[in-house]
Amino acid sequence: MSWMTDLGPMRDVVISSRVRLARNIKGYPFPVIMDRETAREAMEKVHGGIVSGNSSLSKDLKFMPMYELDDLERNILVERHLVSPDLIQRADYTGILIDDREEICIMLNEEDHIRLQCILPGNQVAKAWDTIDKVDDVVEENVEYSYHESLGYITSCPTNVGTGMRASVMMHLPALVYGGHINGILQTISKIGLTARGLYGEGSEALGNIFQVSNQVTLGPSEEEIVDNLEIVIKQIADKEKLTRKAIYEANKIELEDNVYRSLGVLKYARRLTAKEFMALLSQVRLGVSMGIIEDITLTDIDKLMVAGQSANLKSYAKQHDKSEEDLDIIRAEIVDHLI
Secondary structure, eight states: OHHHHSOOTTTTTEEEEEEEEEEOBTTSOOGGGOOHHHHHHHHHHHHHHHHHSSSTHHHHOEEEEGGGSOHHHHHHHHHTTSSOHHHHHTGGGOEEEEOTTSOEEEEESSSSSEEEEEEEESSOHHHHHHHHHHHHHHHHHHSOBOEETTTEEOOSSGGGTBTOEEEEEEEEOHHHHHTTOHHHHHHHHHTTTEEEEBTTBTTOOOGGGEEEEEEOOOSSSOHHHHHHHHHHHHHHHHHHHHHHHHHHHHHSHHHHHHHHHHHHHHHHHOSOOOHHHHHHHHHHHHHHHHTTSOOSSOHHHHHHHHHHTSHHHHHHHHTOTTOOHHHHHHHHHHHHHHHO
């Protein structure tokens, strides 16, 4: 999975970039009110159109109906940021098309009939948009979208009408949190059409000082304007984070190094770790790696561990689906030794 394993621009602050497009099939009711038969028909229409299409997508994308996966396999997809929690809750008539590198994922019958997504490592919003725009063109050759001349793409939720685009980056901002600057930044970006959410999007907590910054406005500005605006703001936030890291290090070098090494020590030698504690410690270690305090661990090591330490991945590692939270805390501590 490239966003975890590959390096990308500004990877010390920007973990990944994602662009998602919401589309609906003309003549079909929205997924939330479709019966199972109609929903599966819509899903097959998209799948069939891509498979029968004369493009590389027909060979590159694997079709995975959610009803063919068990609960654990579905939740692993959520933890890897490939699908939304909403998609797996309606497993009877949802599915995905996904490539081998897990950069392109097309969700079927989530909130909208089609949600096309590209996720890349580091700060690559423009490249993610260029990639998914080409995928969108291929799908539209075979599926007629619901589109209005004035409003643009028609979506289930009015907040997505227009371009149907959500461009976002996952950012690690420990210094801004520690320095007390994060709330001011979040308030500022909300005034220019952006928002920040937690690790798993809307309604989730910013565990491990990780925030997803994305556009709020989809109607009015073009896709290119949305991308440009986000990239400008992301660079400003990243620069502020780096300057704050430097200032903290210069003012409290021993304290910062002590926090980093203590966090690494607890991660490596603890016998149990709750999810919240794990993410907090991992944040400190990631900061230490980014600043060169820790030299024998890489950022990709940390980001792989971040996903491996989530509940569904731990159950898969243990090969037991019915582990309690207490059991998972023990397994989470064990798995650190295997990855760093």
